[in-house]
Amino acid sequence: MLDGKWGGHWVGSVPEQVEDGGGPDLLPANAKYFKCPDCDKAFATKWEYERHRRTHTGEKPFACQMCPYRATQKTSLQKHLRTHSGEKPYACHLCTYKASQKVHLQNHIRTHSSEAPFTCPHCPYRCTRPDMLTQHMEIHSENK
Incomplete structure (x- = not known):
């Protein structure tokens, strides 16, 4: 529950949901919070609030200087820049594969095991x- 608004901050009791700052036991009740006017989320810092607001506004302030790519977060732009530089800091410990993003390495490592965490809700398919x-799901939409 929020008690009042002061200069763009919400002041008073701790909101029910505070992103990246922990719960009521971690944050003082008299702290200032940034409350999103479009949803029920509240943020302990201005930069977290501004980052979140971009999910509603669609603003992408971080631009690649080499192509038209734009991002909502600086870290997303930094990951994208590796596509231009060729940097691949994530290496597989089982083979010579290297990846520019951690998620790509995680997906690759599954090729060395039988792990297939993505399951079709309509049939036994796993991948x-x-x-x-997503590609597999198209066969189910074609059957309708």
Whole structure:
């Protein structure tokens, strides 16, 4: 529950949901919070609030200087820049595969095991990557 508004901050009792700052036991009740006017989320810092607001506004302030790519977060732009530089800091410990993003390495490592965490809700199909499941799901929409 929020008691009042002061200069863009919400002041008073701890809101029910505070992102990245922990719960009421971790944050003082008299702290200032940034409350999103579009949803029920509240944030302990201005930068977390501004980052969240971009999910509603669609603003992408971080631009690649080499192509039209734009991002909502600086870290997303930094990951994207590796596509231009060729940097691949994530290496598989089982083979020579290297990846520019951690998620790509995680997907690759599944090729060395039988792990297939993505499951079709309509049939027994299982796969190692979410994009493979999305592609598979098209067969079910074609059958309707």
